[in-house]
Amino acid sequence: MTNNDTATQLLDTAQLLIQKRGYNAFSYKHLATTVGVRTSSIHYHFQTKADLGKALMDRYLAELEQALDNIDRKGRTNKAKLKQFISLYRETEDDGVVCLCGSLATDYETLPVALQRAVSTYLRRCEQWVAEKIDEGVGEGELALSGSSTDAAATLVASLQGGLILSRARGGPPVLDNVQRTFLAALNAS
Amino acid sequence: MTNNDTATQLLDTAQLLIQKRGYNAFSYKHLATTVGVRTSSIHYHFQTKADLGKALMDRYLAELEQALDNIDRKGRTNKAKLKQFISLYRETEDDGVVCLCGSLATDYETLPVALQRAVSTYLRRCEQWVAEKIDEGVGEGELALSGSSTDAAATLVASLQGGLILSRARGGPPVLDNVQRTFLAALNAS
DNA sequence: GTCTATAACGAGATAGAC
DNA sequence: GTCTATCTCGTTATAGAC
Numbered sequence: 001m002t003n004n005d006t007a008t009q010l011l012d013t014a015q016l017l018i019q020k021r022g023y024n025a026f027s028y029k030h031l032a033t034t035v036g037v038r039t040s041s042i043h044y045h046f047q048t049k050a051d052l053g054k055a056l057m058d059r060y061l062a063e064l065e066q067a068l069d070n071i072d073r074k075g076r077t078n079k080a081k082l083k084q085f086i087s088l089y090r091e092t093e094d095d096g097v098v099c100l101c102g103s104l105a106t107d108y109e110t111l112p113v114a115l116q117r118a119v120s121t122y123l124r125r126c127e128q129w130v131a132e133k134i135d136e137g138v139g140e141g142e143l144a145l146s147g148s149s150t151d152a153a154a155t156l157v158a159s160l161q162g163g164l165i166l167s168r169a170r171g172g173p174p175v176l177d178n179v180q181r182t183f184l185a186a187l188n189a190s
Numbered sequence: 191m192t193n194n195d196t197a198t199q200l201l202d203t204a205q206l207l208i209q210k211r212g213y214n215a216f217s218y219k220h221l222a223t224t225v226g227v228r229t230s231s232i233h234y235h236f237q238t239k240a241d242l243g244k245a246l247m248d249r250y251l252a253e254l255e256q257a258l259d260n261i262d263r264k265g266r267t268n269k270a271k272l273k274q275f276i277s278l279y280r281e282t283e284d285d286g287v288v289c290l291c292g293s294l295a296t297d298y299e300t301l302p303v304a305l306q307r308a309v310s311t312y313l314r315r316c317e318q319w320v321a322e323k324i325d326e327g328v329g330e331g332e333l334a335l336s337g338s339s340t341d342a343a344a345t346l347v348a349s350l351q352g353g354l355i356l357s358r359a360r361g362g363p364p365v366l367d368n369v370q371r372t373f374l375a376a377l378n379a380s
Numbered sequence: 381g382t383c384t385a386t387a388a389c390g391a392g393a394t395a396g397a398c
Numbered sequence: 399g400t401c402t403a404t405c406t407c408g409t410t411a412t413a414g415a416c
Contacts, residue, residue: 006399024215025300027391041400043393098296102352105359106288106296110215119359127360147375154365155349155372162292162352163345169295169309170317175344182345185337186376196381217409231382233411 007045009035015056019097023053023107050112053104057118060100064122068129078137079189083180085130089160090176093167102161127153134187144188156183197235199225205246209287213243213297240302243294247308250290254312258319268327269379273370275320279350280366283357292351317343324377334378346373 013035017026028039028049046052067088075081092099101122108116131153137143145152156179163175203224207216218229218239236242257278265271282289291312298306321343327333335342346369353365 021300022212022214022297024212025297028393029390037399038401039392040394040402044399047393049392102355103296105355106293107212107215108358110211116359120361123356123360146378147371151368151371154360154368155353158352158356158365158369159345159349160352161356162348162350165292165295165355166313166348166351168298169306170313170344171310175348178341178344179348181337181341182376186372188336218411219408227381228383229410230384230412234381237411239410 006035006037006041010042010045010052011056011059014052015060015100016097018053018056018103019092019095019100022103024110050115053112053115054118056100057104057115057122061118061122061125064125078133078140078142079184079187081133082130082137082187083184085133086156086160086176086180086183089164090174090180093164093174093176096168098164098168099161102164105161106165123157126157130156137187137189142189145186152183152186159183196225196227196231200232200235200242201246201249204242205250205290206287208243208246208293209282209285209290212293214300240305243302243305244308246290247294247305247312251308251312251315254315268323268330268332269374269377271323272320272327272377273374275323276346276350276366276370276373279354280364280370283354283364283366286358288354288358289351292354295351296355313347316347320346327377327379332379335376342373342376349373 010031014026014031017031017034020026028042032039032042042052046055068085071081071084075084089099101119104111104115104119105123108119111119127150131149134143134145134149134152138145138149159179159182160176163179167175200221204216204221207221207224210216218232222229222232232242236245258275261271261274265274279289291309294301294305294309295313298309301309317340321339324333324335324339324342328335328339349369349372350366353369357365
């Protein structure tokens with residue numbers, strides 16, 4: 001199943017480098033030495049750094065849709081689905097990196113417009129999906145919420161992205177565990 | 191009151207540049223042209239980029255302590271104090287930039303250790319102060335919380351930093367308004 | 381305290397051989 | 399597809415004149 005061709009290796013490694021060091025602190029040279037090729041070979045697959053970034057976000061967005069589909073198919077309750085969504089980020093925290101999209105969002109002003117749009121799309125999609133689950137859960141009497149679902153969804157996405165970013169600097173137990181407990185408590189669903 | 195000497199001008203401008211573009215996408219050249227000096231003049235005041243970053247965070251931390259003191263002295267209720275704290279970040283959102291510390295936290299792995307330590311200190315101080323206000327409010331029967339105050343504090347700080355970072359990319363109404371409503375609702379203090 | 385000049389290096393990118 | 403070689407530019411940093 002795993003694709004081991006150079007293009008995929010480059011995407012995998014570049015994503016990790018951006019999640020670790022940010023878009024502007026990662027370079028073709030860095031990527032080349034890590035993968036074991038020359039920078040000119042990277043340019044063959046991704047003509048510019050902007051192209052590489054765009055390809056990364058396209059793949060990342062497709063993977064998000066897949067993951068959400070999976071959760072929607074397998075999840076029983078809306079609470080369980082939301083927990084599964086949070087655990088997506090919780091795994092990223094364990095890897096000691098931030099979300100690709102969160103990393104790019106911090107460098108937003110320095111990004112080519114195609115990348116900016118992709119980042120916006122990813123974030124809006126997350127918020128929309130979360131709000132949907134909350135609404136369904138409230139409609140079915142499974143969840144209770146004092147406030148609007150869009151408020152809660154925006155806050156959850158912000159705290160997940162922020163939690164990942166702060167986690168490395170703060171140290172200690174995983175920040176996203178706190179985030180999950182706080183979020184579920186607010187839904188009377190701890 | 192305002193200090194207009196070159197060093198202060200450099201600090202002010204560098205901080206804004208980092209808040210806008212991130213630590214690694216801001217350069218001495220960029221800073222020099224913005225302030226109207228040569229890069230060698232910056233080196234006179236701050237010998238290395240790491241020195242400049244450290245001076246920035248030192249000042250930022252001192253300003254935080256001042257701001258927290260101010261809130262503690264002027265605030266009547268703990269709810270009012272927490273709102274004042276949130277509004278600190280809300281103003282930053284209006285400026286269209288992120289927190290200096292949030293920006294640096296994203297680039298954490300690429301920072302000199304002195305800067306890493308300063309970032310950690312800032313974040314822990316914020317969490318500690320927030321938890322303190324929550325505890326006081328709960329003790330006085332002013333606030334109610336289902337969950338621990340440290341959980342709620344870590345989540346608030348994460349959602350504030352995350353909210354600032356996502357705000358530019360997401361567009362629309364201020365994210366931190368949603369964060370504030372969600373946070374206060376969780377404290378039964380909307 | 382600010383300048384000019386310059387060093388030493390890394391960045392993204394291209395041409396052309398293999 | 400990957401390589402060597404090269405280009406141009408931006409980066410941090412230093413030496414020394416004013």
